Amino acid sequence: MAGEKILILGAKGMLGSDLFAVFEDGYEVTGWDREDLDITDRDSVLEKVRGFDIVINAAGYTAVDKAEKERDEAFKLNSDAVAYLSEASAILVHFSTDYIFDSEKEHAEDDAPDAEQSVYSASKLAGERNLQGTYYLIRTSWLYGRNGRNFVDTMLSLGNEVRVVNDQISKPTYTLDLARATRDLIEDKPDYGTYHLVNEGIMSWFDFAEKIFELSGKNVKVTPVPTSEFPRPARRPSYSALKNTKRPKMRSVEEALGEYLKNQDTKKQEPNKNQILKL
Numbered sequence: 001m002a003g004e005k006i007l008i009l010g011a012k013g014m015l016g017s018d019l020f021a022v023f024e025d026g027y028e029v030t031g032w033d034r035e036d037l038d039i040t041d042r043d044s045v046l047e048k049v050r051g052f053d054i055v056i057n058a059a060g061y062t063a064v065d066k067a068e069k070e071r072d073e074a075f076k077l078n079s080d081a082v083a084y085l086s087e088a089s090a091i092l093v094h095f096s097t098d099y100i101f102d103s104e105k106e107h108a109e110d111d112a113p114d115a116e117q118s119v120y121s122a123s124k125l126a127g128e129r130n131l132q133g134t135y136y137l138i139r140t141s142w143l144y145g146r147n148g149r150n151f152v153d154t155m156l157s158l159g160n161e162v163r164v165v166n167d168q169i170s171k172p173t174y175t176l177d178l179a180r181a182t183r184d185l186i187e188d189k190p191d192y193g194t195y196h197l198v199n200e201g202i203m204s205w206f207d208f209a210e211k212i213f214e215l216s217g218k219n220v221k222v223t224p225v226p227t228s229e230f231p232r233p234a235r236r237p238s239y240s241a242l243k244n245t246k247r248p249k250m251r252s253v254e255e256a257l258g259e260y261l262k263n264q265d266t267k268k269q270e271p272n273k274n275q276i277l278k279l
């Protein structure tokens with residue numbers, strides 16, 4: 001309900017910054033990042049988080065490859081901290097990942113997770129299992145947004161020929177759309193539990209790269225390659241598409257990407273780089 005006191009954690013992150021923008025209008029919203037509250041510190045969480053009607057946790061350990069060498073840090077942030085937040089919050093909204101699935105079908109909300117192939121995915125799954133009481137667990141996939149390093153910006157910064165993997169499949173999702181769908185979820189107040197919120201369109205990174213160049217009008221030759229050509233410390237799922245069976249479907253990947261690219265153009269034309277886009 002508008003007017004409620006909402007706390008957004010990870011408010012400077014890619015998703016958190018869009019959540020802040022989306023909730024600013026109509027709610028009493030507070031945005032904190034690591035310097036305001038270290039969510040791995042249980043005492044501070046219990047002391048500072050009480051008093052908010054809803055806590056939205058967009059903070060997390062998201063460096064998938066680095067996590068292979070920083071297991072403790074990844075588990076503290078993605079798992080232990082979720083237990084503290086769950087204990088302290090009246091209602092907790094928490095985000096998890098498609099990377100807990102890996103089998104060739106769309107994964108519905110009640111499907112049993114079947115992949116813990118990396119420290120990141122194992123830590124996120126452990127975090128899900130630490131949720132208790134009144135919470136919304138939102139799983140999503142392959143995020144891109146204006147305030148984070150992401151695949152779209154990387155593609156647009158490369159030259160006229162790129163090689164992109166075509167054997168990892170999921171649904172790329174725009175953080176602004178996810179933030180809007182999160183607000184809708186909170187306002188509709190469905191039963192507590194697990195929800196899958198993703199833009200619609202099952203594709204590989206190669207397919208997504210082709211869409212990016214098509215919609216941005218850039219003439220780039222994209223060559224599909226297997227994951228084995230780009231060895232990374234952490235293994236990624238080959239098929240992790242999420243199926244949203246409980247909420248109104250979000251718009252297509254293509255429409256969402258179109259808006260993201262349009263907003264990027266607007267941002268480039270603005271004289272002051274720090275100016276926040278009016279949404």
Ligand SMILES: NC(=O)c1ccc[n+]([C@@H]2O[C@H](COP(=O)([O-])OP(=O)(O)OC[C@H]3O[C@@H](n4cnc5c(N)ncnc54)[C@H](OP(=O)(O)O)[C@@H]3O)[C@@H](O)[C@H]2O)c1
Pocket residue numbers: 009010011012013014015016033034035037038039040057058059060061062077095096097098124140141142143144148
């Ligand atoms: N990115 C994706 O493709 C993707 C896909 C599926 C699910 N998700 C999930 O979506 C959520 C948001 O992801 P994102 O990509 O927006 O994350 P992000 O851009 O990496 O932002 C995470 C934020 O958490 C903050 N943070 C780190 N350690 C903290 C601590 N100890 N206490 C408080 N805040 C801390 C970070 O601050 P610093 O910058 O100071 O570290 C950062 O602002 C995460 O739960 C992630 O697992 C992401």
